[in-house]
């Protein structure tokens with residue numbers, strides 16, 4: 001087959017990849033983006049691009065016969081998931097032995113399915129996790145740049161206090177305050193102006209219409225509307241969809257050679273394509289980039305990769321749980337899907353936890369307070385690649401560290417409010433803490449270990465990592481702002497030092 005070449009290729013189109021594509025395009029470097037998911041721009045038979053969480057159809061998940069939402073049951077009934085036909089849907093759940101990882105698939109990666117929470121980590125914790133990075137420069141230059149480009153905004157506090165759509169957050173805030181805990185507003189890339197119009201009935205409902213993990217039809221500034229739109233606007237960037245990069249090798253002239261499988265909507269491989277480039281940027285996310293590098297090392301085409309490739313993985317300490325409220329403490333039948341508040345107990349040296357107050361929008365009063373706790377779990381795991389594909393050696397005991405920390409915090413909250421946990425949300429009646437899945441896969445190609453201090457892969461030149469695999473397993477808050485800011489830092493450096501003619 002003919003080899004298609006471009007000066008630069010970017011693998012994936014999530015946060016790290018989108019930053020790379022835009023900055024390369026602006027520098028006048030012709031860039032090809034290869035994304036395994038589809039472009040989400042055409043409406044289905046119902047007139048909408050994405051389906052909602054109440055009625056998942058084939059668009060919901062990546063080649064499944066049944067949807068796999070994190071909340072398996074409600075009142076022990078299997079009402080949440082539905083049979084669907086296999087299709088390149090927008091949300092994937094990748095199962096490893098003791099951990100399953102949710103990731104976005106499509107042009108925009110995780111930005112298509114995530115909760116929009118745009119949080120900058122505590123500077124001291126960022127410095128702890130990245131001792132070799134100039135923290136002052138990150139907080140003065142790259143975090144502000146990332147937030148501006150992503151379109152971060154904050155909810156109007158007066159509207160927050162008055163709207164029925166955030167009663168669930170106010171109830172959880174009250175229970176935190178009763179415990180002597182601090183809460184904080186969380187910025188977002190969901191447009192709160194749009195959300196207020198949804199509430200007023202003058203705009204089509206999206207966040208107020210149970211849309212989130214299978215995509216938002218309106219209101220959300222996902223990457224296809226921010227970084228990627230600007231990247232295409234440079235005229236130098238092209239995106240190929242439904243193409244999964246499966247191998248990387250180096251040609252004798254020093255250029256990078258890539259193999260990619262192009263699939264159709266049934267998942268069948270319809271073509272194996274060959275690409276070549278001078279500069280190669282990996283933005284497939286923690287799973288995608290780790291898989292690609294380990295697979296290439298395994299097949300012998302990238303033998304010089306550092307031994308730490310695949311290591312340093314963690315789930316950002318994620319644990320989901322629900323509390324049962326008293327009958328008089330109603331959380332409201334109407335709930336926005338976009339969280340805007342967290343319980344911030346990260347400064348508690350004994351048990352650092354940041355717990356986002358999560359919605360459970362069912363359209364019915366259910367008295368559930370739901371949370372996604374981010375705990376400072378120091379446990380790490382390693383990816384490997386073999387005949388069974390990508391494997392991860394994370395254990396159930398390592399998850400128990402996360403749920404143990406979450407339990408310590410929420411036992412306090414329950415005790416101060418005379419409440420109990422909910423036992424009906426995660427499949428089996430004895431499961432209170434869902435610590436076996438994560439929304440925040442981090443690590444596998446850690447900055448300063450598998451790469452230099454700027455994401456240049458050790459052992460090779462002109463090969464870069466710009467995504468969540470750079471973060472060593474935990475960042476203490478929702479990660480996409482950090483991923484974006486680190487990618488901005490990498491691109492600023494690389495465009496000055498590596499690509500100048």
Ligand code: FDA
Pocket residue numbers: 011012013014015016017034035036037102103104105106107108109110111113114115116117118119213243244245246283284285286287288289292439440441466467468469477478479480481483
């Ligand atoms: P990301 O995963 O975004 O993108 C990788 C892309 O590469 C994908 O599109 C994938 O299909 C593609 N790809 C992978 N391998 C490939 C290959 N070999 N060839 C071609 N393409 C390939 N974070 C946050 O900060 N706030 C929040 O509110 C939330 N909420 C949330 C909810 C849910 C349901 C999920 C699943 C995740 C979140 N997150 C979040 C996490 C956040 O979305 C995540 O950290 C980032 O999307 C990770 O960005 P990356 O650039 O690392 O990769």
